[in-house]
Amino acid sequence: MSFDYDLFVIGGGSGGVRAARVAAGENSAKVALAEEDRYGGTCVIRGCVPKKLMVFASEFSGTMQDAQAYGWHVKPGALDWNTFHGKLVAELDRLEGVYRNILKNNGVESFDQRAHVVDAHTVELADGTRKTAKHILIATGGHPVVPEFPGSDLAITSNEIFHLEKLPESILIVGGGYIASEFAGIMNGMGVKTTQFYRGAQILRGFDEEARGLICEEMRQNGIDVRLGTNVLEMTKDGDKIRVKATDGTEDQFDVVMYATGRAPNADNLGLEAVGVERGRKGEIVVDEYSQTGVPSIYAIGDVTDRVNLTPVAIREGMAFVETVFKANPTPVDHELIPTAIFTQPEFGTVGLSEEDAAAQEPVEVYATSFKPMQKAFAGGTQRVLMKLIVSQATRKVLGCHIVAPGAGEMIQLAGIAVKMGATKEDFDRTVAVHPVMAEELVTMRQPVRTA
Numbered sequence: 280m281s282f283d284y285d286l287f288v289i290g291g292g293s294g295g296v297r298a299a300r301v302a303a304g305e306n307s308a309k310v311a312l313a314e315e316d317r318y319g320g321t322c323v324i325r326g327c328v329p330k331k332l333m334v335f336a337s338e339f340s341g342t343m344q345d346a347q348a349y350g351w352h353v354k355p356g357a358l359d360w361n362t363f364h365g366k367l368v369a370e371l372d373r374l375e376g377v378y379r380n381i382l383k384n385n386g387v388e389s390f391d392q393r394a395h396v397v398d399a400h401t402v403e404l405a406d407g408t409r410k411t412a413k414h415i416l417i418a419t420g421g422h423p424v425v426p427e428f429p430g431s432d433l434a435i436t437s438n439e440i441f442h443l444e445k446l447p448e449s450i451l452i453v454g455g456g457y458i459a460s461e462f463a464g465i466m467n468g469m470g471v472k473t474t475q476f477y478r479g480a481q482i483l484r485g486f487d488e489e490a491r492g493l494i495c496e497e498m499r500q501n502g503i504d505v506r507l508g509t510n511v512l513e514m515t516k517d518g519d520k521i522r523v524k525a526t527d528g529t530e531d532q533f534d535v536v537m538y539a540t541g542r543a544p545n546a547d548n549l550g551l552e553a554v555g556v557e558r559g560r561k562g563e564i565v566v567d568e569y570s571q572t573g574v575p576s577i578y579a580i581g582d583v584t585d586r587v588n589l590t591p592v593a594i595r596e597g598m599a600f601v602e603t604v605f606k607a608n609p610t611p612v613d614h615e616l617i618p619t620a621i622f623t624q625p626e627f628g629t630v631g632l633s634e635e636d637a638a639a640q641e642p643v644e645v646y647a648t649s650f651k652p653m654q655k656a657f658a659g660g661t662q663r664v665l666m667k668l669i670v671s672q673a674t675r676k677v678l679g680c681h682i683v684a685p686g687a688g689e690m691i692q693l694a695g696i697a698v699k700m701g702a703t704k705e706d707f708d709r710t711v712a713v714h715p716v717m718a719e720e721l722v723t724m725r726q727p728v729r730t731a
């Protein structure tokens with residue numbers, strides 16, 4: 280049977296574009312890709328990239344205070360949102376162009392419209408055109424979810440936060456995950472009076488408790504009103520403001536309320552039910568270790584499969600898919616020991632098990648140190664950093680590494696290599712310290728602070 284294409288990809292985000300490019304460019308496959316929105320997907324257009332640029336923009340307030348303390352004659356001022364936003368929009372346009380060109384230069388045919396699956400080898404575009412393909416790859420990502428409650432339509436999400444008309448005077452951010460905690464720092468640094476509600480006992484559930492505690496404490500020191508054990512009951516419009524009734528009995532007004540209460544897979548209305556592709560409890564597409572669905576010609580990668588929802592993981596899954604399908608080399612995706620950074624202020628880099636998870640698994644030694652970093656301490660800052668290693672008592676392997684510090688994201692990429700290689704505490708110890716840097720503490724901690 281002959282098909283229009285060897286591969287039809289639905290979704291032009293990080294995972295879909297990578298799979299299409301490698302299948303076409305390196306494997307000479309005939310590839311098409313459909314994208315209904317902007318090329319680059321969540322990460323490039325409304326996620327990691329604009330978020331990190333906003334982190335950079337927001338950090339200057341602290342940098343200017345530090346500069347004064349070091350003796351510089353600088354006058355801290357306000358951020359001109361319009362200037363920043365104009366440059367941000369231009370940069371996102373540039374990056375979208377880069378993504379489009381990657382596809383074009385590798386011979387991928389792209390369709391700027393929505394597509395859905397009709398049968399195991401056919402997709403239909405929004406204009407009604409049908410295309411056949413030997414393989415179909417679904418890489419449609421996810422979207423933010425706002426729970427239903429009175430006034431929930433007044434909330435914005437991370438999709439809208441990048442394109443505010445002006446910087447608000449005050450913002451409420453709801454949620455305690457990556458996105459909520461990162462944007463609390465960003466808004467606060469940009470000079471917005473920032474409140475964060477989290478329904479549980481501590482933000483960043485699932486990560487190392489000591490690290491979460493320090494991050495929350497530092498966020499409060501930086502001026503964010505983090506209210507734990509607090510949720511929204513109802514929201515009403517009050518002139519230009521949003522009036523928020525909370526479960527702690529308070530009632531406050533905010534200019535903007537942003538919900539970051541989780542994301543859901545974009546798997547609706549893709550025709551999956553009709554062809555028999557199974558979906559899980561959260562609506563995600565169920566796949567095996569090779570990203571293959573129950574329908575052998577249909578694969579899915581990235582957030583739509585709700586495995587580990589991170590850009591580099593979606594890219595890995597895309598590469599493994601190409602290796603499996605186009606190089607006849609079945610390659611499962613390794614989801615173990617993924618280092619990751621959370622761009623809270625202070626920044627958090629983490630790989631492997633938290634102290635709590637490791638201790639539940641086997642007897643461990645905990646090595647940890649918390650101190651005032653030189654750069655900040657000299658400027659009179661009270662911020663603390665944390666360096667922490669969780670070590671197996673039986674094998675001496677480092678099971679987890681957690682860093683709360685400026686630049687922790689950069690540090691954890693490198694520590695992640697050692698942990699992934701199975702380095703022991705003694706391997707860390709025989710590495711000579713780099714001096715004077717914060718990360719030298721990772722190789723100079725002699726005594727465990729506790730066993731667990």
Ligand code: NDP
Binds near residue numbers: 510587
């Ligand atoms: P998360 O799932 O990480 O966090 C959702 C938060 O919202 C949790 O604190 C959760 O509370 C809370 N919540 C859920 N439902 C409700 C509700 N009905 N009312 C009040 N609070 C609620 O989602 P995010 O949106 O923060 O991030 C989505 C994913 O995006 C992450 O898991 C991550 O994979 C990815 N990401 C990665 C980044 C990075 O690598 N730096 C940055 C941003 C996103 P509870 O803990 O009690 O369930």
